Amino acid sequence: MTDALVTRGLTKTYGSVPAVDHLDLRVPAGLLYGFLGPNGAGKTTTIRMLLGLIHPTAGSAEVLGQAVAPGRGTAVLRRVGALVEEPAAYRYLSGRRNLEYYAKVAGPRDDARRRLARVDEVLALVDLTAAAGKRVRAYSQGMRQRLGIARALLGAPDVLVLDEPTNGLDPQGIAEIRALLRRLADDGTTVFVSSHLLAEVEAMCDRVGVLAHGRLVAEGPPSNLRPAGTRLRVTVDDPARALALLATLPGVTPETPDPGAGTAGGGPGAVPREPGAVPVPRGPGAHPVPAGAAANGAVARAGAVAPASTPAAAGAPRGGRSAALRVRLADGTAPRAVNAALVGAGIAVDELALEHERLEDVFLDLVGGADAPR
Amino acid sequence: MLRVELGKAVRRWRTWVLALVLGAVPALIVLALLLNPPPPGAAGDFFTLATNNGVFAPVAALAVTAPFLLPLTAGLLAGDAIAGEAAAGTLRYLLVRPVRRETFVLGKYAAVVALLLAAVAVIVVVGLIAGGLAFGLGPVPSLSGTTLSAGDAIVRLVLAALYAAAGVSALAAVGLFISSLTESGPGATVATVGVAIVGQILGVIDAVDFLHPFLLNEYWLAFIELFRPRPARPAAGRAGVFGAYTAVFLGLALLVVRRRDVVS
Numbered sequence: 001m002t003d004a005l006v007t008r009g010l011t012k013t014y015g016s017v018p019a020v021d022h023l024d025l026r027v028p029a030g031l032l033y034g035f036l037g038p039n040g041a042g043k044t045t046t047i048r049m050l051l052g053l054i055h056p057t058a059g060s061a062e063v064l065g066q067a068v069a070p071g072r073g074t075a076v077l078r079r080v081g082a083l084v085e086e087p088a089a090y091r092y093l094s095g096r097r098n099l100e101y102y103a104k105v106a107g108p109r110d111d112a113r114r115r116l117a118r119v120d121e122v123l124a125l126v127d128l129t130a131a132a133g134k135r136v137r138a139y140s141q142g143m144r145q146r147l148g149i150a151r152a153l154l155g156a157p158d159v160l161v162l163d164e165p166t167n168g169l170d171p172q173g174i175a176e177i178r179a180l181l182r183r184l185a186d187d188g189t190t191v192f193v194s195s196h197l198l199a200e201v202e203a204m205c206d207r208v209g210v211l212a213h214g215r216l217v218a219e220g221p222p223s224n225l226r227p228a229g230t231r232l233r234v235t236v237d238d239p240a241r242a243l244a245l246l247a248t249l250p251g252v253t254p255e256t257p258d259p260g261a262g263t264a265g266g267g268p269g270a271v272p273r274e275p276g277a278v279p280v281p282r283g284p285g286a287h288p289v290p291a292g293a294a295a296n297g298a299v300a301r302a303g304a305v306a307p308a309s310t311p312a313a314a315g316a317p318r319g320g321r322s323a324a325l326r327v328r329l330a331d332g333t334a335p336r337a338v339n340a341a342l343v344g345a346g347i348a349v350d351e352l353a354l355e356h357e358r359l360e361d362v363f364l365d366l367v368g369g370a371d372a373p374r
Numbered sequence: 375m376l377r378v379e380l381g382k383a384v385r386r387w388r389t390w391v392l393a394l395v396l397g398a399v400p401a402l403i404v405l406a407l408l409l410n411p412p413p414p415g416a417a418g419d420f421f422t423l424a425t426n427n428g429v430f431a432p433v434a435a436l437a438v439t440a441p442f443l444l445p446l447t448a449g450l451l452a453g454d455a456i457a458g459e460a461a462a463g464t465l466r467y468l469l470v471r472p473v474r475r476e477t478f479v480l481g482k483y484a485a486v487v488a489l490l491l492a493a494v495a496v497i498v499v500v501g502l503i504a505g506g507l508a509f510g511l512g513p514v515p516s517l518s519g520t521t522l523s524a525g526d527a528i529v530r531l532v533l534a535a536l537y538a539a540a541g542v543s544a545l546a547a548v549g550l551f552i553s554s555l556t557e558s559g560p561g562a563t564v565a566t567v568g569v570a571i572v573g574q575i576l577g578v579i580d581a582v583d584f585l586h587p588f589l590l591n592e593y594w595l596a597f598i599e600l601f602r603p604r605p606a607r608p609a610a611g612r613a614g615v616f617g618a619y620t621a622v623f624l625g626l627a628l629l630v631v632r633r634r635d636v637v638s
Binding site for chain 1: 375377378381382385386387462463464466467468469470471472473474475632633634635636637
């Protein structure tokens with residue numbers, strides 16, 4: 001399979017701050033690719049370099065095998081449709097006139113009738129036909145967003161680059177645009193969508209790249225973004241002994257309840273990470289610990305933590321050395337097995353609770369690794 | 375690019391407001407002369423001459439608009455041309471369509487020049503109609519006292535209009551360059567008009583008379599000489615100044631836009 005978009009060591013530095021930092025990205029042709037990252041991660045800067053709007057400080061960007069930079073790759077950009085940040089349009093022109101203008105300005109010698117037919121087509125695709133005659137001045141944010149997507153579709157592009165395309169849309173609009181992008185990808189268009197919403201890319205993308213601080217911190221199918229299994233909170237009177245015991249149980253992986261004791265990355269089922277982007281310990285939130293190598297180390301560190309300092313311990317019963325632990329249960333492992341094992345070993349269990357894993361936490365875990373200053 | 379730009383301009387209220395204001399100038403001049411005619415035999419400026427012959431009404435209107443209204447128009451159109459697109463965010467969508475950056479700058483300048491030609495044409499046509507209706511169009515007494523035929527006068531009028539348009543287009547090139555440096559259309563407009571005003575201030579200060587040959591505004595009114603039988607100085611030299619300004623500042627605008635990171 002060929003690659004629709006490729007960056008090699010792509011870097012953009014503003015002052016001394018890298019907005020995009022030696023980014024190596026590959027987007028295979030024909031996929032719906034999610035480009036996930038928090039605000040300020042460098043998504044838009046990357047997109048601007050892919051479209052030849054800004055000069056990279058270092059590295060290169062390629063679209064459909066051709067280098068793109070300001071003044072270069074004009075020919076290949078004809079096969080690309082783009083939405084970059086806000087869907088800016090001429091406010092004093094109607095939606096239709098805006099599209100006609102952009103259609104004409106790129107191909108003044110195209111057949112006028114075909115051009116107008118294409119404008120009608122894309123208006124229908126984004127469900128804007130009824131409002132096409134209104135001036136953009138009077139459009140709602142959602143309508144402007146639709147217009148921006150319509151403009152990106154004008155040239156029937158092979159590659160669609162959309163920067164947060166569902167911004168400002170209502171839930172129904174979001175569903176419609178997702179379905180549209182899915183359909184385009186199924187028809188062979190490469191769709192590259194940036195987003196700061198994990199749920200969004202999880203719901204629609206074939207593949208996801210996660211950007212944080214200008215670096216790719218994770219890449220792969222979206223199912224790999226979430227750690228497998230469920231998380232169980234166990235409150236016991238002897239946490240150190242309980243952890244040691246639980247680490248020996250099949251299908252149970254202790255997680256460190258402690259801020260600053262994680263070594264995420266690389267385990268089975270985890271998302272493959274860039275070699276240069278191993279997350280470093282950071283603020284609140286537990287890191288999933290790989291089932292293999294790091295488990296013992298995690299136990300040791302978890303045991304050394306004063307229970308009162310862990311957020312989970314705040315809700316635990318007072319007295320004794322009672323404290324909460326977190327373990328990950330593989331699919332098919334029941335909480336009662338954990339309980340039975342603990343009780344069987346003479347450890348008092350105060351509470352067992354399944355914890356709902358919030359998507360934001362997964363996301364923060366993914367991008368958090370690059371938080372440390374460098 | 376030129377055609378679609380003009381298509382955009384005619385759908386913009388601003389264009390028509392400008393046309394209305396510029397067209398009002400000759401109409402007002404003629405109206406003022408009708409209501410308050412100069413005494414017969416008064417010294418021959420264009421206003422007086424216009425009461426004898428309507429052909430001079432557009433000339434008078436050009437002379438009145440050349441120092442400020444036309445530069446203001448140039449500033450509005452050129453100042454907004456690049457900065458306005460950048461501020462609205464529409465510039466990036468043009469460049470990724472893709473429109474080549476050179477095509478963008480040259481197309482924008484061509485559109486500005488076309489609109490300035492239209493602006494001058496509005497002044498001349500309205501002036502000719504109003505002047506003709508009020509005072510008639512006949513053989514033209516020139517400033518030096520000899521007579522020009524009506525046909526010859528019209529030819530000179532067209533030349534005068536083209537000359538005025540060329541002068542203000544040179545200023546528009548300066549405006550386009552300023553526009554390429556900023557994302558504020560109004561800022562670029564003010565700066566461009568500022569260039570014209572500062573030029574005119576420098577033009578009346580004798581201490582800097584060494585600068586005067588290099589000031590655009592020193593040449594803007596020179597079309598008046600077309601209405602002398604033999605122009606005092608060769609017009610080609612002045613067109614050269616306009617051309618030099620245009621080439622230098624259009625070149626600078628191209629350079630800036632080619633190198634620019636489009637982050638708006």
